[in-house]
Amino acid sequence: xxxxxxxxxxxxxxxGSLRLSxxxxxxxxxxxxxxxxxxxxxxxxxxVAYHTEVGSTAYxxxxxxxxxxxxxxxxxxxxxxxxNLKLEDTATYYCAAHDKPYCQLLEDAFKDWGQGTQVTVTA
Numbered sequence: 001x002x003x004x005x006x007x008x009x010x011x012x013x014x015x016g017s018l019r020l021s022x023x024x025x026x027x028x029x030x031x032x033x034x035x036x037x038x039x040x041x042x043x044x045x046x047x048v049a050y051h052t053e054v055g056s057t058a059y060x061x062x063x064x065x066x067x068x069x070x071x072x073x074x075x076x077x078x079x080x081x082x083x084n085l086k087l088e089d090t091a092t093y094y095c096a097a098h099d100k101p102y103c104q105l106l107e108d109a110f111k112d113w114g115q116g117t118q119v120t121v122t123a
Contacts, residue, residue: 004028004095009117012085018119020080022095028112029076033103035110036069036080038091038119045094047105051078060105062088085121092116 008020020036028034035050049059049069057069068081078095096110 004097004112004114006093006095006114006117009093009119011120011122014085014087014121014123016085016121017081017083018085020082020093020095020117020119021075022078022080022114024076024078024095024097028097029071029078031097031099031112032101033099033109034071034078034095034097035103035105036078037094037096037105037107037110038089039094039116040091045107046091047107048093049080050103050105052103056103058103058105082119085119087121087123090119090121092118 003025005023012018032053036048037045039045051057051069066084070079094116095114097112098110
């Protein structure tokens, strides 16, 4: 069964760092587009960063320069290094994937989703 499983969430003080990991099974890891999204209760899911199969990356303005997305081919994981965390980074973070030709941080384009991992940034 194809699946995405996130890990690495937790509670951290503002200014600290966390590293999220998304284990991808089967063909999902070879998807053209893999991404991280986040969601706060009552708000729309927000695209954070994506990584294409050929290595292109892109970031939301709110995280650019602080978050870094990468793929570990030895472990079949999509990772998100989050540095200088801010209170507003608190959210549930989701890993997602699709195989469409174009990669964009648009929620509706993604068909495969993980269950999410909670990140809480405290003052």
